[in-house]
Amino acid sequence: MGSFNVYEDAKRAEAYSKLEFPGTYYLAYRDLPEIILEHVKGRRAIDFGCGTGRSTRFLRKLGFNVIGVDIAEDMIKKAREKGPKGDYRFIEDGDFSHFKNNTYDLVLSAFTFDNIPTLEKKVRNFRGLGTLLKNKGRIVNLVSSPEIYTHEWASFSTKDFPENKLAKSGDKVRIIQTDIEDKRPVEDVLWTDEYYRETYRRARLELIKTYKPLAKESEPYKWVNETRIAPWVIYVLKKKKKTPRLKSAGG
Numbered sequence: 001m002g003s004f005n006v007y008e009d010a011k012r013a014e015a016y017s018k019l020e021f022p023g024t025y026y027l028a029y030r031d032l033p034e035i036i037l038e039h040v041k042g043r044r045a046i047d048f049g050c051g052t053g054r055s056t057r058f059l060r061k062l063g064f065n066v067i068g069v070d071i072a073e074d075m076i077k078k079a080r081e082k083g084p085k086g087d088y089r090f091i092e093d094g095d096f097s098h099f100k101n102n103t104y105d106l107v108l109s110a111f112t113f114d115n116i117p118t119l120e121k122k123v124r125n126f127r128g129l130g131t132l133l134k135n136k137g138r139i140v141n142l143v144s145s146p147e148i149y150t151h152e153w154a155s156f157s158t159k160d161f162p163e164n165k166l167a168k169s170g171d172k173v174r175i176i177q178t179d180i181e182d183k184r185p186v187e188d189v190l191w192t193d194e195y196y197r198e199t200y201r202r203a204r205l206e207l208i209k210t211y212k213p214l215a216k217e218s219e220p221y222k223w224v225n226e227t228r229i230a231p232w233v234i235y236v237l238k239k240k241k242k243t244p245r246l247k248s249a250g251g
Contacts, residue, residue, distance in 0.1 A: 021054075022154075022155060022179045022221075023153070023154035023155035023179060023221050023222075024153045024154045024155035024156060024226060024231050025155055025179070026219070026221065027213050027214075027215050027226055027231065027232065028110070028111075028142060028213070028231075028232045029055075029058060029110075030213060031211060031213050031234070032058070032108075032140070032142075032234070033062055035140065035211060035234060035236065036062065036106065036140065039138045039140070039208065039209070039236050040105055040106045040137075040138050040140075041105060041136060042104075042105030042106070042134065042136075042137070043063060043064050043065055043105060044064070044065050044066075044103060044104045044105050044106070045059050045064040045065065045066040045067070045104060045105065045106040045107070045108060046066070046067055046069060046099070046104050046106070046107045046108070046129070046132060047059055047066055047067065047068040047069065047108050047109075047110075048069055048107055048108065048109045048112055048125075048129060049069075049070055049071075049109055049110065049111065049112025049113075049115075050068030050069060050070050050075070050076075050079060050088065051070060051072070051075045051079070052075050052078040052079045052082060053068055053078070053079030053080075053082055053083045053086055053088060055068075055108060055110040056068035056079065056083070056086055056088070057082075057083055057086065059106075059108060060086065064106065066086075066087070067087045067088075067089060067099075068086060068087065068088045068089070069088075069089050069090075069091050070088075070090065070091070071090070071091060071092065071093050073090050076088050076089070076090045093121075094121070094124050094125055094128060095128075096128040096129070096131070096132060099132055100132075101131045101132060102131070102132075102133070102134055102135070103132060103134065104132045104133055104134065104137055105133075105134055105136075105137050105138070106137065106138055106139075106140065107129045107132060107133065107137070107138075107139045107140070108139075108140050108142075109129070109139065109140070109141045109142065110142045111142060111143065111144065113125075113141060113143050113191065114143055114144050114188040114189060114191075115188060115189065116189065117170070117189050118170065119170070119195070119198075119199060119202070122191075122199045122203075123199055123202045123203045126139070126199060126200065126203035126205055127203045127204065130203060130204060130205055130239050133238075133239055135239070136238075137238070137239070138208070138236055138237065138238055139205065139235075139236070139237040139238070140234065140235070140236055140237075141196075141234070141235040141236075141237060142232060142233075142234050142235075143191065143196070143232070143233050143234075143235070144188060144231065144232060144233075145212070145229075145230055145231055145232060145233050146190055146191075146192055147229050147230070147231065148175065148231040148232070149161070149164040149167065149173040149174075149175055149188070149190060150164050150165050151224075151225045151229060151231075152224050152225060153224050153225060153226060153231055154221055154222060154223055154224055154226060155177065155178055155179045156175050156176065156177060156178060156231075157175070157176045157178055158173075158174070158175050158176070160174075160176070160185075161173070161174045161175070161185070164190075167190045168190065169190055169191050169192045169194075169195040170189065170190070170191070170195075171189070171190050172187050172188070172189060172190075173187070173188050173189070173190045174186065174187055174188075175188060193210075193233065196233075196235065200235075200237060204239065204240045205237045205238065205239060205240060206237065206238050206239070206240045207235060207236075207237055208236045208237060208238055209235075209236045210233065210234070210235055210236075211233070211234040211235075211236075212230035212232070212233055212234075213230060213232055213234070214226065214227060214228070214229075214230055215227045
């Protein structure tokens with residue numbers, strides 16, 4: 001599977017720029033302030049895969065000095081239009097050379113790895129992001145659960161894609177976002193919890209905690225399956241400590 005980005009599209013960028021936190025998306029962001037407060041100490045952040053800047057603006061409201069980065073130029077253009085005071089940067093796929101290593105307290109990745117194909121590409125990106133972290137820095141990786149592609153939701157529909165039920169890790173799956181004007185299917189890459197754990201291991205990252213947010217009946221949304229099935233998974237990661245080399249007996 002070659003590299004692809006479903007958001008490299010001016011029409012989709014325009015529609016996505018109007019999206020904030022409705023329905024199922026609310027559930028993705030609801031617990032992030034508390035999670036970040038628990039695990040992150042400093043205030044320098046990278047928003048990896050910032051799109052039109054929704055998650056970057058979210059972090060700014062939490063008090064972070066944040067840089068939004070994306071490989072889709074149309075998305076970065078819209079992010080700058082919506083938030084002219086923000087710091088948004090276009091990067092080439094997997095290229096973090098313009099950022100200083102060991103500098104950032106937080107890397108947030110919201111939905112980005114849903115669109116990065118192959119184990120090799122995922123590992124390369126996670127390794128690159130890991131080098132940007134301070135020793136006590138954290139990566140918060142928010143991704144779609146495999147279940148999101150086989151059920152109906154307040155903000156998504158998959159009923160037209162029964163083939164999703166047969167998909168395995170690494171396969172493309174399709175989903176329709178019902179909260180935006182652009183109703184063309186989005187193609188994502190299915191990635192199970194088992195595969196994410198292997199990805200983190202190969203990227204020399206340590207999994208600290210996993211969250212699977214469920215909706216509450218009292219919340220002001222017409223939930224479909226969100227109260228009993230988690231549509232999102234949130235992983236908190238840190239860099240693995242380097243194992244010191246032992247000196248030889250003759251050394």
